Amino acid sequence: MTSQSVTTAAASSSGPSRQTIFVGILLVLALAAPFAVYPVFLMKGLCFALFAAAFNLMLGYVGLLSFGHAMFFGWSAYITAHAAKEWGLTPEIAILLGTFCAAGLGAVVGWLAIRRQGIYFAMITLALAQLMYFVALQAPFTHGEDGIQGVPRGHLFGLIDLSDTMNMYYFVLAVFVLAILFLYRVVHSPFGQVLKAIRDNEPRAISLGYQVHRYKLIAFIISAGLSGMAGSVKSLVFQLASLADVHWHASGEVVLMTLLGGVGTIFGPTAGAYLVVTIQNYFASAGSWVTIIQGFIFVVCVLAFRAGIVGVFAPWLKKRGIEA
Amino acid sequence: MGDDFIVETKNLTKEFKGFVAVSDVNLKVRRHTIHALIGPNGAGKTTCFNLITKFLPLSRGTITLNGRDITNTAPADIARLGMVRSFQISAVFGHLTALENVRVALQRKLGTSFQFWKSDKSLAELNDRAEELLVDVGVQEYRDIPAGELSYGRKRALEIATTLALDPEMLLLDEPMAGMGTEDVARTAELIKRVSKDRTILMVEHNLSVVADLSDTITVLKLGKVLAEGPYSEISQNPEVIEAYMGHGVGSHA
Amino acid sequence: MRNDSGALLKVDGLEAWYGESHILHGMKFDVHQGEVVTLLGRNGAGKSTTMRSIMGMVAKRKGSVSFDGTETIAMNSNKIARLGVALCPEERGIFASLNVKENMVLPPVVKPGGLPLSEVYELFPRLAERANSQGTKLSGGEQQMLAIARILRTGATMLLLDEPTEGLAPVIVQHIGDIIRKLKERGFTILLVEQNFHFAATVADRHYVVEHGHVIDMIPNADLQANMGKLKGYLGV
Amino acid sequence: MMTLFGIPTAALFGQLLLGLINGAFYAMLSLGLALIFGLLNIINFSHGAQYMMGAFVAWLGLTYLGANYWVALALAPVIVAAFGIVLERTMLSRLYKLDHLYGLLLTFGLALIIEGFFRQLYGISGMPYAVPKELAGGWNLGFMYLPIYRAWVVFASLVLCVGTWLLIEKTKLGAYLRAATENPALVQAFGINVPVMITLTYGFGVALAAFAGVLAAPIYSVNPLMGSNLIIVVFAVVVIGGMGSIMGSIVTGFMLGILEGLTKVVYPEAAGTVIFMVMVIVLLIKPAGLFGKGA
Amino acid sequence: QYSENKIKIGVLTDLSGTYSDLAGKGAVLAAQMAVEDFGGKVNGVPVEIVSADHQNKADIASSIARKWYDAEGVDAIAELVTTAAAVAVREVSKEKGKIDLVSGAASTPLTNDKCSPTGFHWTYDTYALANGTANAVVKTGGKSWYFLTADYAFGHNLQAQTERVVKANGGEVKGAVKHPFPNSDFSSFLLQAQSSGAQIIGLANAGADTINAIKQAKEFGITQGGQSLAGLLVFITDVHSLGLETAQGMMLTTGYYWNRDDETRAWSKRWSAKMDGKMPSMVHAGTYSSVMHYLKALAAAKTDDGVKVADQMRALPIKDASGFAVNGKIRADGRMVHDMYLAQVKKPSESKGPWDYYNIVRTIPGDDAYQPLAESTCALVKK
Ligand SMILES: Nc1ncnc2c1ncn2[C@@H]1O[C@H](COP(=O)(O)OP(=O)(O)OP(=O)(O)O)[C@@H](O)[C@H]1O
Ligand SMILES: Nc1ncnc2c1ncn2[C@@H]1O[C@H](COP(=O)(O)OP(=O)(O)OP(=O)(O)O)[C@@H](O)[C@H]1O
Ligand SMILES: CC(C)C[C@H](N)C(=O)O
Ligand SMILES: [Mg+2]
Numbered sequence A: 001m002t003s004q005s006v007t008t009a010a011a012s013s014s015g016p017s018r019q020t021i022f023v024g025i026l027l028v029l030a031l032a033a034p035f036a037v038y039p040v041f042l043m044k045g046l047c048f049a050l051f052a053a054a055f056n057l058m059l060g061y062v063g064l065l066s067f068g069h070a071m072f073f074g075w076s077a078y079i080t081a082h083a084a085k086e087w088g089l090t091p092e093i094a095i096l097l098g099t100f101c102a103a104g105l106g107a108v109v110g111w112l113a114i115r116r117q118g119i120y121f122a123m124i125t126l127a128l129a130q131l132m133y134f135v136a137l138q139a140p141f142t143h144g145e146d147g148i149q150g151v152p153r154g155h156l157f158g159l160i161d162l163s164d165t166m167n168m169y170y171f172v173l174a175v176f177v178l179a180i181l182f183l184y185r186v187v188h189s190p191f192g193q194v195l196k197a198i199r200d201n202e203p204r205a206i207s208l209g210y211q212v213h214r215y216k217l218i219a220f221i222i223s224a225g226l227s228g229m230a231g232s233v234k235s236l237v238f239q240l241a242s243l244a245d246v247h248w249h250a251s252g253e254v255v256l257m258t259l260l261g262g263v264g265t266i267f268g269p270t271a272g273a274y275l276v277v278t279i280q281n282y283f284a285s286a287g288s289w290v291t292i293i294q295g296f297i298f299v300v301c302v303l304a305f306r307a308g309i310v311g312v313f314a315p316w317l318k319k320r321g322i323e324a
Numbered sequence B: 001m002g003d004d005f006i007v008e009t010k011n012l013t014k015e016f017k018g019f020v021a022v023s024d025v026n027l028k029v030r031r032h033t034i035h036a037l038i039g040p041n042g043a044g045k046t047t048c049f050n051l052i053t054k055f056l057p058l059s060r061g062t063i064t065l066n067g068r069d070i071t072n073t074a075p076a077d078i079a080r081l082g083m084v085r086s087f088q089i090s091a092v093f094g095h096l097t098a099l100e101n102v103r104v105a106l107q108r109k110l111g112t113s114f115q116f117w118k119s120d121k122s123l124a125e126l127n128d129r130a131e132e133l134l135v136d137v138g139v140q141e142y143r144d145i146p147a148g149e150l151s152y153g154r155k156r157a158l159e160i161a162t163t164l165a166l167d168p169e170m171l172l173l174d175e176p177m178a179g180m181g182t183e184d185v186a187r188t189a190e191l192i193k194r195v196s197k198d199r200t201i202l203m204v205e206h207n208l209s210v211v212a213d214l215s216d217t218i219t220v221l222k223l224g225k226v227l228a229e230g231p232y233s234e235i236s237q238n239p240e241v242i243e244a245y246m247g248h249g250v251g252s253h254a
Numbered sequence C: 001m002r003n004d005s006g007a008l009l010k011v012d013g014l015e016a017w018y019g020e021s022h023i024l025h026g027m028k029f030d031v032h033q034g035e036v037v038t039l040l041g042r043n044g045a046g047k048s049t050t051m052r053s054i055m056g057m058v059a060k061r062k063g064s065v066s067f068d069g070t071e072t073i074a075m076n077s078n079k080i081a082r083l084g085v086a087l088c089p090e091e092r093g094i095f096a097s098l099n100v101k102e103n104m105v106l107p108p109v110v111k112p113g114g115l116p117l118s119e120v121y122e123l124f125p126r127l128a129e130r131a132n133s134q135g136t137k138l139s140g141g142e143q144q145m146l147a148i149a150r151i152l153r154t155g156a157t158m159l160l161l162d163e164p165t166e167g168l169a170p171v172i173v174q175h176i177g178d179i180i181r182k183l184k185e186r187g188f189t190i191l192l193v194e195q196n197f198h199f200a201a202t203v204a205d206r207h208y209v210v211e212h213g214h215v216i217d218m219i220p221n222a223d224l225q226a227n228m229g230k231l232k233g234y235l236g237v
Numbered sequence D: 001m002m003t004l005f006g007i008p009t010a011a012l013f014g015q016l017l018l019g020l021i022n023g024a025f026y027a028m029l030s031l032g033l034a035l036i037f038g039l040l041n042i043i044n045f046s047h048g049a050q051y052m053m054g055a056f057v058a059w060l061g062l063t064y065l066g067a068n069y070w071v072a073l074a075l076a077p078v079i080v081a082a083f084g085i086v087l088e089r090t091m092l093s094r095l096y097k098l099d100h101l102y103g104l105l106l107t108f109g110l111a112l113i114i115e116g117f118f119r120q121l122y123g124i125s126g127m128p129y130a131v132p133k134e135l136a137g138g139w140n141l142g143f144m145y146l147p148i149y150r151a152w153v154v155f156a157s158l159v160l161c162v163g164t165w166l167l168i169e170k171t172k173l174g175a176y177l178r179a180a181t182e183n184p185a186l187v188q189a190f191g192i193n194v195p196v197m198i199t200l201t202y203g204f205g206v207a208l209a210a211f212a213g214v215l216a217a218p219i220y221s222v223n224p225l226m227g228s229n230l231i232i233v234v235f236a237v238v239v240i241g242g243m244g245s246i247m248g249s250i251v252t253g254f255m256l257g258i259l260e261g262l263t264k265v266v267y268p269e270a271a272g273t274v275i276f277m278v279m280v281i282v283l284l285i286k287p288a289g290l291f292g293k294g295a
Numbered sequence E: 001q002y003s004e005n006k007i008k009i010g011v012l013t014d015l016s017g018t019y020s021d022l023a024g025k026g027a028v029l030a031a032q033m034a035v036e037d038f039g040g041k042v043n044g045v046p047v048e049i050v051s052a053d054h055q056n057k058a059d060i061a062s063s064i065a066r067k068w069y070d071a072e073g074v075d076a077i078a079e080l081v082t083t084a085a086a087v088a089v090r091e092v093s094k095e096k097g098k099i100d101l102v103s104g105a106a107s108t109p110l111t112n113d114k115c116s117p118t119g120f121h122w123t124y125d126t127y128a129l130a131n132g133t134a135n136a137v138v139k140t141g142g143k144s145w146y147f148l149t150a151d152y153a154f155g156h157n158l159q160a161q162t163e164r165v166v167k168a169n170g171g172e173v174k175g176a177v178k179h180p181f182p183n184s185d186f187s188s189f190l191l192q193a194q195s196s197g198a199q200i201i202g203l204a205n206a207g208a209d210t211i212n213a214i215k216q217a218k219e220f221g222i223t224q225g226g227q228s229l230a231g232l233l234v235f236i237t238d239v240h241s242l243g244l245e246t247a248q249g250m251m252l253t254t255g256y257y258w259n260r261d262d263e264t265r266a267w268s269k270r271w272s273a274k275m276d277g278k279m280p281s282m283v284h285a286g287t288y289s290s291v292m293h294y295l296k297a298l299a300a301a302k303t304d305d306g307v308k309v310a311d312q313m314r315a316l317p318i319k320d321a322s323g324f325a326v327n328g329k330i331r332a333d334g335r336m337v338h339d340m341y342l343a344q345v346k347k348p349s350e351s352k353g354p355w356d357y358y359n360i361v362r363t364i365p366g367d368d369a370y371q372p373l374a375e376s377t378c379a380l381v382k383k
């Protein structure tokens, strides 16, 4: 996998680092955004951004392309929706439940798939995802085409009313920021170091005594769990869990978002997610033109901006001591 | 002690689809010696390494390390038991810097490698030791360069430093000098000699002067079988070895 | 010494670049029909680049390379090959997706008069034994043999051998020496890149010394002993 | 009456035969895909779109130029291949040195554009295309009524598959192609015009897709989405067969067609999923696929 | 008063997928025609049409609806082909107290469990389809049935409704096979239907699935073998795509036929002029009719408050230029009840020109066609 993992020995300038300032600015923008932009759109972007970031852990840092991540995203959404609607669980519990189920599913899928590489890994994850899609299609509680509709957003910790859009937005933003911080930590941890080593040269890592499959499996579980979390949150935002989120198109979409944004970067998946969501949003009434425009953008990106959106800016940022 | 065997193989055999690459090799590597494995191309030297470190499953035979049967042990676990190998084709972590390469090896002993919640700054305590190792192999100038950008010879040196970082009691080196310039060869030979003090080394090498210089015992393989074994003085006189490997002396080593 | 006009391969003012880096700065040398000529030089002097430029495999190149009277500097490598030039590359170039036999017969016959397959196998019996193995599953040395063997069939009469002895057991190195001499007897013309001048001395007629993309000296093999000191100086041994 | 799986054996024969016919399409499509995928290392996501174009070219030819089925069968693959060659020359050829992913992304984008374009022009309901007179009607086989056209599809597909297999395996073309994906510069230095060879091979793979498209036109309506519904299954076929294995994709294509046919009888809802079930099992047991070499 | 001094009607439909021909941009056009015919303004307030593609997916439909209501001041959403999308939008509309005018979706839950005080089901539903087609078929002797059913909510619903009618008329159901949706190869299912020995093969599917099934039935000689096909939901666009040669003789139920009388012809030709000579499906006409009626109710209510407008819609008589909704009235469950037509596809020789496809066999009065209000499970129906 072509990845632009930037491994600068943390630029050590005194005071708050440029990285912190940069992230701070982004955060302020994110806090102010719902006053300027339709919040549900922002939330949708955040959900997909989290999904793409979680996926990127596998593609960008382990070097494995999963083509079945929608199963975590979509199934977690179903579980959260069902828990919130039928069992009346509070949103945070419902989301955690979805996340853990996705991680559990990730453990099983990962266990089966992790020994394979490259296209075989992609295909076996795809195949398993298709099986899970089939289950979703046939299981009664998912309500087929209709999906689970009218999911209550509920009260966060039994207190904060999430049916208020602004409350919901800040809740989603908080989940997103925490999850991204967590991912950043995973990548920049002793564990992350070993992951990078494994991606670079697996036999060598084995010869140094690392049980590489365990590392990959843990990474896969984390990735699956966070993908699930993204799906869970999305099901509350839209009050709906549907087949579209378990379909292979969703798996494909997250690959696109990540590649368009920049593989193996921290901000790339977010940028890619917003690009794709924006295209879909702006051209919703254009009918088949949407697909034409989308296709055109992919083609242009592949031919001209291969490192992704963030990849284009990365050198500029790097010069200023910021990791993209 | 000093006189016992750290690694022993019995009837070590590897068959690839109807072709025997290694056949009934009984190898005994004496503790705290340098043992060389030589032989013509395709004799099965690298395959032996792959078998001993379990990078390939055996067809038959047993392997013991410190008297313990490791025939069915996973490769990563073998490394954990203190037997570490290098590769014939240089094996570094291309996107990590030279320092990080060495540190990845040091890091294992820290026991925090599964801790994805901990900052990687916690690894800084290993930097001093890592730098010492870089100095040992003479690549300290390149500590912050991604290993993929180093020249071939330096990659080999870095690889040795990484291997040594594990502080293994048993080292398997596959053609450590291949691709190195003359001056690097000398330094590396020196280093191998130095680290062999309290370690055991099994090494494959085509550079006969290095082999002659370093090794206590030599095993010659041919067509997967042991052809001869003994010190250099003995081996180099063996007509079969001359016939199969050394040839009649013209231009064999520069 | 034969005179230049009769040279089979004539390189003059050859310059070559990899991207922006200028590697060859006006290489000039020639190889006569039936001769074995070596290029000696330190790591990175530009020997392999010269070979690749002759073969048309370096995208940006200038100057003149003429083979058998045909100017090839602007030709694509497939055209050059069809003139009867073949390369055994330094990284061996064995194809992992083909087995040994397929690797062996891969290069198309460009001219009549190449060695028949049976003779190639006679020269390298080991390859016949391993004919059905995957190419890259061969040991390093076996791969080297395969790389040489496969260009003998093609009918190319000019062979470019880039470090054919690298990684080989001493006895095989000698074997390769024998083969080069045999090929020479059969009328092949050989340009050889070598680091090991002891070996080169046993097969070559003349030696060119390359440094920084220039030829800095030419030593006939007969004068080699006399010039040993000078040569060692060039090569930094 | 004998029964198996609770259905009369006669009916079962019918189902097997139908499976075989479907398998013929899988085989043809996966053959082209395997060729491009295994030999050129391009994951050709626009294969489905190119299949659809084959059908559309046939339909357009008939509607606007009065070109009959046989003309379409001969010319549509050429026309679509020419289009494919343009794509290869102008875009794909820039990606060979990069990870496969980029080829996938590019061809995926192209597929979206092509399909969107046809949707924009011709809507979605599909265009009727009549079975050619020569092949109309059917034979009563006793256990079922077999339309002659379907028999022709199986026949044409078998001929095509075997022909392609011979071309790739029995001539050196296959070896050249495989070698060229690994080290094009060296293969070229052996005297082979690699870029032209790759372009033509891509064109050939595309032509196979278009040919299948023309064969499909009289059976299914000519519809802009006819390919995108199929492509993912065809990928599965290639992977199960073993990537790069021409024989693998042919045999697997027919085999999975039959298996799917049986599933339609036993558990029809799962017919679309059974292939993936097989894929999981195969990849777990034989990681390189049924006919794949190495892992 | 009207919020933001503007009326906005969203046409949310399938602009690119399987149903884009029978609904799609033709429905957007129909809505626009309604606005123009109404004069472009309601009590001086301008009316605007916006449109979007829901790609037949519930999640996209729901998120667009939400965006329209929240951020773009949309007052009502029309068309809504595909049950899943319609139900998803119904959910949002109900929450926001906005009007939805379902035209394209078919399933009965829209006026049963999923009914809403501000939601309307305009053009047809599976109950009416079954009543029309299945009744006619059973009465002409097609007593034993086998179903090919699209494996999703709509298919199940259509099959269930049809079974009800078949059994009520003394017919028998020999079996059913659920096929994946969408599906292109029906031969296997047809063969199963054939070996069941049923007289009638009921196609509980729609669009491309129905077309493919019919074509392939012909190919496999199913009809020669004495069995008949009953397309339970067939649009005129489907007939067009099949061609009369293949489709002739088929019975179908529709809520609209462009060539029925002068009024329908006049309106349809206006529509057709902007659609490259195609003729409108019942969904197109239904969309026009529902939007027109909504505008009238807006004018009468003098507000865009959903509940009040909905009350006006129930109160006002339904009549518009398309000739749709003959004897139309809106019930408490949101069902717009109107006459339906049992039609038979013409032979090629009978057809007098392009798109002249149907003979109307019988007019089914609305009250006979649709589910009686008493049977509705809608919570709004007082029992
Ligand atoms: N995976 C494999 N499959 C089939 N044959 C193999 C495989 N690996 C090695 N071989 C064969 O086994 C034999 C021994 O190979 P090995 O690499 O051990 O030789 P070596 O002694 O290391 O030679 P060299 O000095 O050239 O590196 C060779 O003939 C090789 O072709
Ligand atoms: N693909 C490449 N891109 C950029 N620079 C290159 C490339 N290949 C070689 N070089 C550079 O060109 C110079 C000459 O290389 P070349 O391979 O011709 O040397 P050589 O004389 O064959 O050395 P050696 O004995 O190590 O094989 C070196 O400085 C090398 O770093
Ligand atoms: C046939 C379609 C227009 C109806 C749609 N499938 C539904 O679910 O209602
Ligand atoms: Mg070796």
Ligand SMILES: [Mg+2]
Pocket: C047, C048, C049, C090, C162
């Ligand atoms: Mg070189």
